[in-house]
Amino acid sequence: MEDPRETTASTTPQPDMTRNRLPTLFEVLSRRTLPPVDLFSFYIYMRDQQRSVDYLDFWLDVAQHMSLCRHYVRELRRSVLIATPDLEKGSKRSSQILELGELDNRAAGPSMYATEKERDQDAQMSAFLREDQSHESPQTQSGSNRTKPSPPFSHATDSNSPAHTVARQDIRASAEKILYTFLMPGAEREITLPGSITQDVTAAIEEYGRDDPEVFDVAKDYVFQAMERDAFPGFLRMKALGNLIPPTLVMRLIIGLVAMFGAFWTSFVLIFLDKSRATRCWVILPFTIGVYFLASYEYSLDPILALIGFSEYTPFNFSRIREPFVRGLLVKRALMVLAVTILIDAGLCVLFILVPGKRL
CATH class of the missing domain: 1.10.132 (Topoisomerase I; Chain A, domain 4)
Known part of the structure; x- marks a missing residue:
């Protein structure tokens, strides 16, 4: 588990210096606050006082998974723009990628978004990743007019390529790591969730091969609400009032x-x-x-x-x-x-x- 003080995106969200109130949990998790109510202090509180840091680690790992997916899609989009500046009409994948636009470098949160645009972007990204999962080989496309993508496009899933730091296998490994670390019965750091949530996530990853961020949305929301209800008020009392x-x-x-x-x-x-x-x-x-x-x-x-x-x-x-x-x-x-x-x-x-x- 990486240090929670490290950013989950390529740029660190800027703290709100004009906030004239106590911060919310979402602002703390999004790294928009400063000590003593920052994410690092909340991590220490969850570890030493609540004894439930596994819930926060799960939330942070899912946020990191979201950032990994964004990075992968962003690199794939750039490779398509370079390889097919005229947007090959025969490539369904190319058009799907380009529809996503530039993804924001914001911290991944629960199923709450500041704007409809953010919600649409993440929904499009998850839909693309599910569609991309069905293409086991980027070299093959269905239909009578088969077009072979240019080399930069095919390198999008090559983790050894200097132009691409995130491979599709990395996303799959990230999703499985979260599942086997936090959600599976008897896992090393198993967190307590309703059985239906755990079963749905397990089936989605193991049976249907999903690794898009939406697969964790329900579990992530449940963990967020649990921390907001059970831990965050005590954290504010300790750090903002004392x-x-x-x-x-x-x-x-x-x-x-x-x-x-x-x-x-x-x-x-x-x-x-x-x-x-x-x-x-x-x-x-x-x-x-x-x-x-x-x-x-x-x-x-x-x-x-x-x-x-x-x-x-x-x-x-x-x-x-x-x-x-x-x-x-x-x-x-x-x-x-x-x-x-x-x-x-x-x-x-x-x-x-x-x-x-x-x-x-």
Whole structure:
């Protein structure tokens, strides 16, 4: 499985810097967001928190398969344009390829498209790939007027050709890899899908020899909706409303409770030993540590780290907050948490410093 930070298309989609809201799951998967709500952070969240990274890997592999198909069709179209500039009328395959037009270099998503044009392009591409599958040899065409395509056309399925980096065999291998890795019963990384979906995909690939992207549409939509419903809300709460991860939060809870115990114990000892108020000012230190760490645990947010623009993605590893809306949201929450911390800390310190001492 390739690093999810790598693009699935030849050009990386540009993040939307003017977005004045939290991103959607589709925007995250399409690499249109920045840390801490980018695809890499979501991948880490699915791996470490949800323990269901296989679903995301399946979605990414299907997206990669879609990009592979686009690349194959694009190269095939270019070879036809070079080989047959006058568009041979006898070549049905040539006309089908040319009808696709230039495919967009966008990230592959579920069965949702921004425009009708995108939907039509992918439908045409899948239809062409199914038609192309029936031509076992590009050298042979049915009909009385058999025309032999020019050499660049025949090289379209040659993976060793320097002009073509994707062969039809590569597409077939990609589809089978997805099937045998994620969908077959007992697969290495089997994901849980309704039995009807798994059976339909298996039959389409193994019995009918399909490898076009549409064969995975239903499974991909199901996985997308499952992630959107079960994982994505928790991801946004953790990364857009906080900047700490659960292991760190547990550690802060323990440190905070220990610091508060030490602060209360020290305060009572100093009071009952009738120490001066100047001496009792030392309790400010444990009270401040305890309140700060407990507030960080309660709000899943380290306010100082948020104000300087950092978010934690693995224990003690931090990335800079680059998503503008999330940065502003975390700064507001950080100021609120700091205000709560200061008020509680000040109240406790004033109480235990100014209370009259009494030696027992």
